[in-house]
Amino acid sequence: MTGKRYGMSIDIDRCTGCGACMVACAVENNVPPAPEGATDRKGITWMRVFPVDNGRDGPDRKSVFVPMLCQQCGQDAPCVSVCPQQAVQVDPATGIVGQMPERCLGCRYCMAACPYHARYFNWWDPAWPAGMEKTLNPNVAPRMRGVVEKCNFCHGRWHAAKERAVGRGAREIDPADYVPACVEACPTAAIRFGDLNDPRSPVAQAAQQSGSFRLLEKLGTEPKIYYHSAREWVREIGRAPAGKEQVHG
C-alpha cells in the first residue's frame, strides 16, 4: 500500500454552488455547528464554496462557484515547514497532508503560511446540540479548543477502506471504498477523487486535460487539487495575476 498520491479534480464549470459538499464534510468529520459569536473567519469549514466573479458590472458580469479546501500541497507544503511542533506531516504512503491536533500548540503559523486560507482554528471547545452527539462519526476524533484543523481527504474513510480490504483478505484497498464525503455528496459529480500516481484514475486523467489548472501555481506548492474550467477568465483567477484584486464572496 505504498506509492499513492491522492488528489482531487474539481470541475468549476459543473459546480452549482449548492453547498452539499460543505454539509457532507462537516457531518463526516465531526465539525460542530458554529457557536454564537462565530464570525466568518472563526467558523470551521474544511470545505467552503466561494462565489467568485470577474469584477465587472452589468451584462459583462460573470460569476462562478469555487469549492475551496486544503489544496494538499506536495512535499514542501508551507504549513509543514513553519510548524514548530511537527504537527503537520505529508504522509509518505498517501501524500495526504495530515494535521495532528495532539501536537498542535495553537500558534497558527500554519494558518498565516497557508496561501489558500484552508486552515481553521478551534476558538471554542466542540459542542453539539443535545442528542446530536449520537450522530458523531466514530472514525473521526473531534478536536479540542486551541488547535488548528483542516481537510485530510476524509482520513477516517481511508482507515475504513483498509479494514474492508483486510476483511476481504486483500492487501490493496478497492478505490471505490475510499471516496471523501464531498465527492460522494456532489450532485453534479463536479468533484472527483483518486490516485494521481495511477494513470488510469479519472483524477490523473483530469489533471492532464486542457483547461485544468491549480491555484497559485506560481508559488511552487505543488497542490494535489486540480481545478478545471473551459473559461479563460476563471483560470486566470486561479493564477491570481499581480495587480488584480480578487473578489471573494
Add this chain to the structure above:
Amino acid sequence: MKHRSTYVFLSGVLIALGAGWAGFPYAIYESRPQPVDFSHKVHTGAGGMKCDDCHQLRPDGTFAGIPRLEKCAGCHAAAMGSTAEEKQFIDGYVTPKREVAWSVYARQPGNVYFPHGAHVKQAGLSCERCHGKHGQTETLRPYQEDRISGYSRDIWRGLTMGDCVACHEQHGIGQQGCLDCHK
C-alpha cells in the same frame, strides 16, 4: 543539634516523595468491579473455545470487541453448569435481555485508530501479544479508571503509543504517518 533544619527538610522531602510515589497511583485510579464475574478459563479451558469464537472480526474487517448478550445467550439460555455466578448471570441478564455493561480494560483514547484485522488477520499476531494471558484468567479483576483522563489503567501495561511504535520499528514497519494510527 547542628543540622536540625536540614534533617527536618530532608525528612519532609522523603515523606512527600514517598506519599507521591506510593499513594498517588492509588489515589488517581478509581476502581470498580466488573458487572459479572466472568471466567475466561472456564470457556477456553474445559470449554475448549478460542478467542475468536466470541471476539470476532465483522465481515467488513472491523472488530466487534466484547460480544453482545445474544452471543452469551446462544449457549447460556438455560444454565449449563451449577455455579451461582452462572445462575446470577442468567437471572440478571439473559432472562430479562439486559446487556452487560462491561468495562473494557484495553479501551484506547478516542483519537487512537487500532485495526484488529490488520494485526491479527494480516500480520498473524496472537491475541496474547498485546492482551497477555487474559484468556486464561479465572476472574475479572476490577477495572481501574484514571480519575482525570477517564482512561483505563491497563493502557500503561503494554498498550501505550511507545509500545506500538517499538513493535512497529522492530518489525520494520517504520516510516509511518501519524494518521496511520490516529484519527
